[in-house]
Amino acid sequence: MEISDSSSNVMNADIIHHTHNHTEEEENSVYSTGMVPDMMWKIREDCERLMANYNESSEELYCPPTFDGWSCWNATPAGRISVAPCPYFITGFDPQRMAHKVCTEEGTWFRHPQSNLIWSNYTTCVDVEDLEMRQAIVNVYIAGYSVSLIALVVSLAILIGFRQSLKCTRIYIHRNLFASFIINNAMWLLWYKGVADQPEVLLDNRIGCKILHVLLHYFLVSNYFWMFCEGLYLHTVLVVAFLSENSIMKWFHLIGWALPAAVTATYAGVRASIPEETNHCWMEESRSTWILSGPVCLSMLTNAFFLVNIVRVLVTKLKAPNTTSYNAAPHGHRSSEAHRAEMLADGQRPDEADGRTNGHVPALSNSSGGGTSSHRTSTSLNGLRKAVRATLILLPLLGLHYVVMPFRPEAGAPGEIAYQIVSAIFTSFQGLCVAFLFCFCNGEVLKVLRKEIVRYAATRKVGLQNRRLILRSQQPMTTEL
Structure with a gap:
């Protein structure tokens, strides 16, 4: 059986050039704007015109031109194989490779033996190594989100179960942050297993999967906003001398839950009004995504400012014992701001440092103003270490690894796979990191x-002792004659 290139048919040369040849700019535009359905519709229209103008040859047997949903296939002589470039707009396909379609000796297109449907062979389009790598990345996401989900559920249960002993604004914020993480992780797993990994669901494009898409993005935005609340609270506690805890929690609830609802509702309304962006359960990129990404980026940039200012205050306050401000403090006591800075650097509750429950600023240190040079150097280095530690602790809490990481490379660009792996690890295991730092490794908890x-051990011990006494008292008494 001979192989013939579709472009060798002079009658169809124009349409082949129009359908399959494309520039790099066009390919990037298709990926970035999510115009895959438009491209497929255009190829179909061109192919239908080709089929309408096709005149069957009486001298030689041909398979007629046809459109298989992705590519337009030219009329091909019986007993030959038609080849065409792999569709560049299908994720996972290599446009440098060739797909093929068999025209049988009877002048009909080959039918798959299992489905008995006309079949085009696109199996050669898939880069198996790339496919396996991308599946491995998906598995990292699934594992990371699952482990994080378990850790976050346990953490939230601990914070709620001991809420009488863990009473402070920061713990309240942690609980809401953990809740947003839990729902976001669960929604991602549900979305991937129920929608993204189910081609038939994407093709059906029913209202249920669109609602799930909106809910997923709502809890994602809410997660970012609660990280913003964490940064805002830490910054406020460290900088502002007095703060009304009750009123600030009302604002945090509005920021963390209500504001994301308004943002997501706006996004859903705008996207629903654009017909070409309502296909495939809204899986494809949309021009309206900026409605979500804009506020999220703003919250992360603000958190970056909080982080810089917090570290600046930490370094300044932790050096206070070696400065005039320290020596000027009455009786050698450090200022409440310095103590709050040290508590924050140690991962403790800074809101307790200035006695906010009764407005009293306690005397926290009796160190004298004088000291040796070596002691001052040691204290300075210790303060620097604490500042670095606080920075590393705050990075995952505030979601700032997304700012630190480079911008997403183009598909197929050098370093794209490495970026995907690093992004999968940071994104999916962020919840686990937060659960450990602010629950499992939290001094208060x-x-x-x-x-x-x-x-519990003491109660159990007393219970066992009482049970032994009861058992002894119930034993029958015996006497010897």
Whole structure:
């Protein structure tokens, strides 16, 4: 059986050039704007015109031109194979490779033996190594989100179960942040398994998958906004001397839950009004995505400012014992701001440092104003280490690794796979990192857990002792004659 290139048919040379040849700019435009359905519709229209103008030859047997949903195939002599470039607008296909379609000796297109439908062979279009790598990246996302989900559920259960012992504004914010993480992670797993990994669901394009898309993005935006609330609170506690805890939590609830609802509703309304962007369960990129990404980017940039200013205050306040401001403090006591800075650097609750429950600023240190040079150097280095530690702790909490990471490379560009792997690890395991830093490794939480374990052990010991006494009292008494 011979192989013939579709472009060798002079009668169809124009349409082949129009359908398959494309520039790099056009390819990037298709990917960035999500215009895949438009491209497929245009190819179909061109192919229908080709089929309408086709005149069957009486001298030689041909398979007629046809459109298979992705490519337009030219009329091909019986017993030959028609080849065409792989569609560049299908994710995972290599446009440098060739697909093929068999014209049988009877002048009909080959039918697949299992489905008995006319079949085009696109299996050669897939870069198997690339496909396996991308599937491995998806598996990283699934594993990361699943592990993070379990850790976050346990963390939230601990914070809620010991809410009487863990009473402070920062813990309240943590609970809301953990809740947003939990719902966001669960929604992503549900979205991938129920929609993204189900081609028939994408083709059906029903209202249910669109609602799921909107909910997924709502909780994603809410997650970012609660990270913003964490940064805003830490910055406010460290900079502002007095703060009304009750009123600030009302604002945080508005920022963390209500504002994302308004943003997401606006996005859903705008996107629904653009017909060409309502296909495939809204999986494709949309021009209206900026409605979501704009506020999220603004929140991350603001958190970046908070981080810089927090570190600046930390360095300044932790150096306070070696400065005039420290020596000028009455009786050698450090200022409440310096103590709050040190508590924050140690990962503790800075809101307790200035006695906010009763407005009293406690005396926290009795260090004298004088000291040796070596002691001052040691204190300075210790303060710097604490500032660095606080920075590393705050990065995942504020979601700033997205700012630190480079912008997404183009598909197929050098470093794109490495970026995808790093992004998958940072994104999916962020919840696990936050759960460990602010629950499992939190000094307050560990103290409460240890206290509860001791109480439980003591109660169990008393219960066992009482049970032994009861059992002894129930034993029959025997006497010897």
